[in-house]
Amino acid sequence: xxxxxxxxxxxxxxxxxxxxxxxxxxxxxxxxxxxxxxxxxxxxxxxxxxxxxxxxxxxxxxxxxxxxxxxxxxxxxxxxxxxxxxxxxxxxxxxxxxxxxxxxxxxxxxxxxxxxxxxxxxxxxxxxxxxxxxxxxxxxxxxxxxxxxxxxxxxxxxxxxxxxxxxxxxxxxxxxxxxxxxxxxxxxxxxxxxxxxxxxxxxxxxxxxxxxxxxxxxxxxxxxxxxxxxxxxxxxxxxxxxxxxxxxxxxxxxxxxxxxxxxxxxxxxxxxxxxxxxxxxxxxxxxxxxxxxxxxxxxxxxxxxxxxxxxxxxxxxxxxxxxx
Ligand code: RIB
Ligand code: CA
Numbered sequence: 001x002x003x004x005x006x007x008x009x010x011x012x013x014x015x016x017x018x019x020x021x022x023x024x025x026x027x028x029x030x031x032x033x034x035x036x037x038x039x040x041x042x043x044x045x046x047x048x049x050x051x052x053x054x055x056x057x058x059x060x061x062x063x064x065x066x067x068x069x070x071x072x073x074x075x076x077x078x079x080x081x082x083x084x085x086x087x088x089x090x091x092x093x094x095x096x097x098x099x100x101x102x103x104x105x106x107x108x109x110x111x112x113x114x115x116x117x118x119x120x121x122x123x124x125x126x127x128x129x130x131x132x133x134x135x136x137x138x139x140x141x142x143x144x145x146x147x148x149x150x151x152x153x154x155x156x157x158x159x160x161x162x163x164x165x166x167x168x169x170x171x172x173x174x175x176x177x178x179x180x181x182x183x184x185x186x187x188x189x190x191x192x193x194x195x196x197x198x199x200x201x202x203x204x205x206x207x208x209x210x211x212x213x214x215x216x217x218x219x220x221x222x223x224x225x226x227x228x229x230x231x232x233x234x235x236x237x238x239x240x241x242x243x244x245x246x247x248x249x250x251x252x253x254x255x256x257x258x259x260x261x262x263x264x265x266x267x268x269x270x271x272x273x274x275x276x277x278x279x280x281x282x283x284x285x286x287x288x289x290x291x292x293x294x295x296x297x298x299x300x301x302x303x304x305x306x307x308x309x310x311x312x313x314x315x316x317x318x319x320x321x322x323x324x
Contacts, residue, residue, distance in 0.1 A: 002032040003262065004135050004162075006128060008069070008121070010041025010095070010142025010184070011048025013107060014238035015216075015251055017141055018055040020259035022231060023319040024139075025061045027263050033061075034128055034136070037121035039069045040096045041142035041187050046103045048096075049116050054106035058230050059324055062114040069121030070145035072096075073188035080282070088284035092177050095187060107237050125150035126157065133160040134201075139262065140166040141255035143184050148191035151198055158198040167258045168192065169207035169289035171274060171303050176252075178284070182208050185278060186287030193278040196299060203301040205276060206258040207289065210268065210304040214257060214312050215250035218243045227321040235320065253316065257307060260315045267315065270306035275299065 007024065009017040024031045036056070038049045045068050056062045078097040085091055105111050117124070125146060129136050138161055140147055151158050168184035169192070175181040185192045196203065221243055225236040242249045260267050277292035279285045292298035 002028060002030055003137050004032045004034055004132055005137045005139050005262065006035050006037060006125060007033055008037045008039060008138060008140040008142060008146050009048070009052065009255075010039050011043045011051045013051055014234045016253045016255040017042065018051060019235070019253065019320060020141060020255035021052065021055060022059050023256060023259040023316065024262065025059055025064070026319040026322055030263050033064050035124055036064060036066045037069050037124060037146050038066065039121070039142045039146045040071050040073070041184060042095045044096045044099050044101070045069060045071050047099065050103060050106050050111060053112035053114050053116070054108065055234075057112040057114060058234065062112065065117050066114070067119060067121040067124045068116045070149055073143060073145050074148065074190040076188055076190075084282070084286060089178070091186065093183055095183065107234060121146045122150045122153065126154050129157045129160055134162050136161060137163045137165060137262070139258065140164065140168075141184075141258055143188035144168070144191040144195045145188045148188075148194045152194065155198065158200050161200045163202040163204065164195070164200045165204045165206070165258060165262065167206045167211070167255050169205055169276065169278070171205070171207055171209050171276060171289060171291055173208050173212060175288055176208055178287070180279070180285035180288030182287075182289070185289055189278050189280045189287040193280050196276060196278060196301065203299075205301055205303045206254070206261070207303065210307055211252060211254045211257050213307050214253065214309050216253050217250055218247050220313060220317065224317055224321050229321060230324060231320055256316055257312060260312050261304070264311070264315055267308050267312045268304050268306070269308050271302055271304045273300045274303045276301055276303065
């Protein structure tokens with residue numbers, strides 16, 4: 001029986017949230033996507049939703065319902081981010097904090113026919129976990145605001161989640177938006193801290209420790225876009241500019257590694273159970289994660305550390321170049 005999942009995303013044009021969703025939707029024998037919930041992160045929610053609706057239409061999966069979620073983090077804000085930068089140096093990517101209010105049509109110039117559901121992401125999360133106790137895997141590939149809000153409202157549901165699989169954090173490697181912090185956890189550290197403290201039976205972290213091991217390079221990109229499908233045309237539109245200007249460029253495909261593992265867990269070659277702490281003190285290490293020492297100990301979670309690059313990219317290529 002396929003795993004029932006909710007895909008909680010901060011969206012992308014293609015790389016990497018949209019590519020991850022396209023991969024998962026390509027294996028309905030393994031994964032049953034009950035819904036897509038959108039959270040602010042890479043993009044503001046209304047724009048992110050349009051990207052994901054476009055993707056779902058493109059791959060013929062627009063029967064998967066999409067729900068709009070939290071438009072801002074629990075505490076972090078554009079003003080706070082500006083104060084952080086003024087005092088402790090640049091945050092290299094601030095996603096939705098730097099975006100305007102205007103919602104543009106996704107690539108292709110027209111909005112998808114399917115619209116977001118009237119229910120919000122938080123009620124959908126609550127209702128779905130309640131209806132399928134011990135069966136729902138939450139796949140959180142953006143800031144964890146939606147998950148935190150749902151489980152703050154209904155903490156009794158945390159033990160009824162089957163598993164939380166999240167992309168974010170950095171256990172033993174530097175961050176990617178500040179020296180200390182990875183983007184998803186920097187955008188909403190308070191949400192991540194709250195969620196990681198909950199008694200969810202199984203939590204799996206795909207942080208930069210593992211995702212750094214599998215950058216996408218131009219030769220594979222070129223081979224994939226040469227297949228010229230609707231999906232690889234979107235891939236080309238989104239990712240070619242960087243490769244065109246720098247043939248040695250690389251792309252991190254963070255969320256896609258999380259998606260690939262849900263389809264084939266054997267892609268991960270090293271993992272450890274570790275107590276992970278999230279730094280929520282407003283300072284230079286805000287949003288950073290570390291292996292916790294001290295008392296009381298943080299809850300122990302499964303932290304993915306290395307990946308079989310060839311196996312991962314074989315799956316990535318096969319799923320994203322499939323004929324639709
Ligand atoms: O740091 C990488 C993460 O931040 C990915 O999930 C990417 O999509 C952005 O959300
Ligand atoms: Ca993401």
